[in-house]
Amino acid sequence: MSSEPTEKGHGPALHGGDTTPEVGTLHDRKLKEELEPSSGSDIAVVESGAINEKALLRKLDWRLMPAVGILYLLSFLDRSNVGNARIEGLADDVGMTGNQYLTGLTLYFIGYVLFEVPCNIVLKRTTPRFWLPTLTVVWGIVATLMGLVQNLTGFFIARFFLGVTESGLFPGVVYYFSMWYQRRERQFRISLFFGFAALAGSFGGILAYGIGHMGGIVWENGWRWIFILEGIATVLVAVAAYGFIHNYPETATFLSEPERDFIRHRLAIDSDATRDERFTWNNVFSALGDPKSWLYGMSFHFMSLPLYTFSLFLPTIIKDLGYKAANAQLLTIPPYALAFVLTVGVAVLSERTNQRAIFIIGSAVVAIIGYIILIANPDPSGRPGVSYLGTFFAAGGIYPATALALSWPAINVSGQTKRAVANGMQISIGNMGAVIGTQLYRANDGPHYFVGHGTAIGYLVGEIVISVLLYFLLKRENERREAITPEVKEVGQLEDWTGDEDPRWRFQY
Numbered sequence: 001m002s003s004e005p006t007e008k009g010h011g012p013a014l015h016g017g018d019t020t021p022e023v024g025t026l027h028d029r030k031l032k033e034e035l036e037p038s039s040g041s042d043i044a045v046v047e048s049g050a051i052n053e054k055a056l057l058r059k060l061d062w063r064l065m066p067a068v069g070i071l072y073l074l075s076f077l078d079r080s081n082v083g084n085a086r087i088e089g090l091a092d093d094v095g096m097t098g099n100q101y102l103t104g105l106t107l108y109f110i111g112y113v114l115f116e117v118p119c120n121i122v123l124k125r126t127t128p129r130f131w132l133p134t135l136t137v138v139w140g141i142v143a144t145l146m147g148l149v150q151n152l153t154g155f156f157i158a159r160f161f162l163g164v165t166e167s168g169l170f171p172g173v174v175y176y177f178s179m180w181y182q183r184r185e186r187q188f189r190i191s192l193f194f195g196f197a198a199l200a201g202s203f204g205g206i207l208a209y210g211i212g213h214m215g216g217i218v219w220e221n222g223w224r225w226i227f228i229l230e231g232i233a234t235v236l237v238a239v240a241a242y243g244f245i246h247n248y249p250e251t252a253t254f255l256s257e258p259e260r261d262f263i264r265h266r267l268a269i270d271s272d273a274t275r276d277e278r279f280t281w282n283n284v285f286s287a288l289g290d291p292k293s294w295l296y297g298m299s300f301h302f303m304s305l306p307l308y309t310f311s312l313f314l315p316t317i318i319k320d321l322g323y324k325a326a327n328a329q330l331l332t333i334p335p336y337a338l339a340f341v342l343t344v345g346v347a348v349l350s351e352r353t354n355q356r357a358i359f360i361i362g363s364a365v366v367a368i369i370g371y372i373i374l375i376a377n378p379d380p381s382g383r384p385g386v387s388y389l390g391t392f393f394a395a396g397g398i399y400p401a402t403a404l405a406l407s408w409p410a411i412n413v414s415g416q417t418k419r420a421v422a423n424g425m426q427i428s429i430g431n432m433g434a435v436i437g438t439q440l441y442r443a444n445d446g447p448h449y450f451v452g453h454g455t456a457i458g459y460l461v462g463e464i465v466i467s468v469l470l471y472f473l474l475k476r477e478n479e480r481r482e483a484i485t486p487e488v489k490e491v492g493q494l495e496d497w498t499g500d501e502d503p504r505w506r507f508q509y
Contacts, residue, residue, distance in 0.1 A: 098443025
């Protein structure tokens with residue numbers, strides 16, 4: 001293979017030479033082994049010329065993670081604050097019964113599911129710097145308007161369009177990470193990014209507690225201010241995001257040219273991120289026709305029901321244990337804080353051991369224990385501490401398992417457009433579980449919520465089954481390919497690369 005740069009370029013030699021060493025040489029293989037980190041959180045210091053890899057990755061993390069993490073925190077905050085608003089008088093003011101509240105939640109997820117894949121296609125055809133802040137501005141406006149609804153119809157419309165506008169963020173960011181980080185680095189970053197959802201739960205409780213005291217200012221109840229203030233904050237942050245969201249390494253202004261060359265090289269020896277892939281509909285259909293894309297979607301499907309029902313109904317569940325509304329808001333904070341810590345910790349262990357399925361299964365078992373505690377408590381109102389303990393187990397299992405499930409397409413799907421579509425498919429298929437879940441926690445089911453908790457247990461068992469299936473399917477496919485041809489990781493430097501259907505590609509499980 002020629003050492004001349006391709007259209008995107010692989011840059012100059014990293015050790016000060018005039019040419020880039022050929023792929024497959026002993027020098028290049030040695031460099032690749034030096035560059036590949038042991039985990040997303042424990043990266044060896046590697047120096048090549050003037051570039052220190054550990055310092056560069058730390059620089060990427062500080063530039064990328066806070067920017068997209070804040071947007072996702074706002075997304076999860078805006079979608080889940082309806083649970084806090086409900087116990088602050090929302091239902092009474094718009095004339096909404098418990099079942100109608102569930103309908104509003106369902107409309108949100110219907111809007112979400114319908115537009116995820118189209119949103120990722122738009123992202124591929126535009127840029128992250130334009131698309132991600134634009135989505136955030138629009139959903140911030142919708143969230144603000146939710147505080148002004150006067151009747152049930154207005155509430156339903158606002159919830160639907162909130163789902164539409166928020167649908168492109170998470171799958172878009174997962175794809176975005178795949179264009180910056182090596183395969184083994186993505187899972188930790190995706191888990192850390194998803195951990196912002198748990199932080200949103202904690203911040204949501206704190207904010208709702210404070211904002212709830214604004215009842216009597218303009219409106220009798222304080223729930224409107226929850227939507228209005230948080231929605232305005234979202235718009236302001238989104239407008240600023242046009243300035244601090246970066247596109248891809250080739251155009252990032254915070255990188256020097258040697259750093260860009262270094263990133264191109266380390267991505268080229270690990271993934272397809274440096275390839276100049278044009279959008280084609282064939283690549284879209286490739287994702288739609290791949291059974292593994294659907295299985296990744298089912299993995300998130302089985303986690304989305306417990307994930308979203310937990311965040312939407314936790315304030316109500318705690319209130320039904322006998323706590324006042326204000327205390328119920330505050331008591332939602334500790335379970336989410338634990339969820340964040342465990343999400344990051346499990347992600348680190350998963351990457352260090354290079355195992356995904358086993359940690360998803362273990363986390364799902366922890367969540368099942370939590371729901372069993374919630375169901376088994378014979379007197380939730382008389383013994384609220386027992387049920388409250390159950391919420392810690394539930395949160396501590398749901399969030400780590402979901403984060404790992406969401407990382408599978410990002411590390412296993414090769415082909416930029418195919419990966420973007422597969423990420424969108426996963427979220428769309430997954431959120432169908434959330435649509436079902438919104439109908440399970442009915443007003444007259446508290447405080448035991450047998451139907452909701454029992455269905456969550458069933459779904460978590462389903463997650464265990466699908467994780468076992470994916471483990472053996474991917475392991476067997478790797479063994480089949482190993483008998484055909486050796487693995488080649490330098491896919492960014494292969495002119496004949498066709499994507500993850502190439503037998504030289506290996507899946508991680």
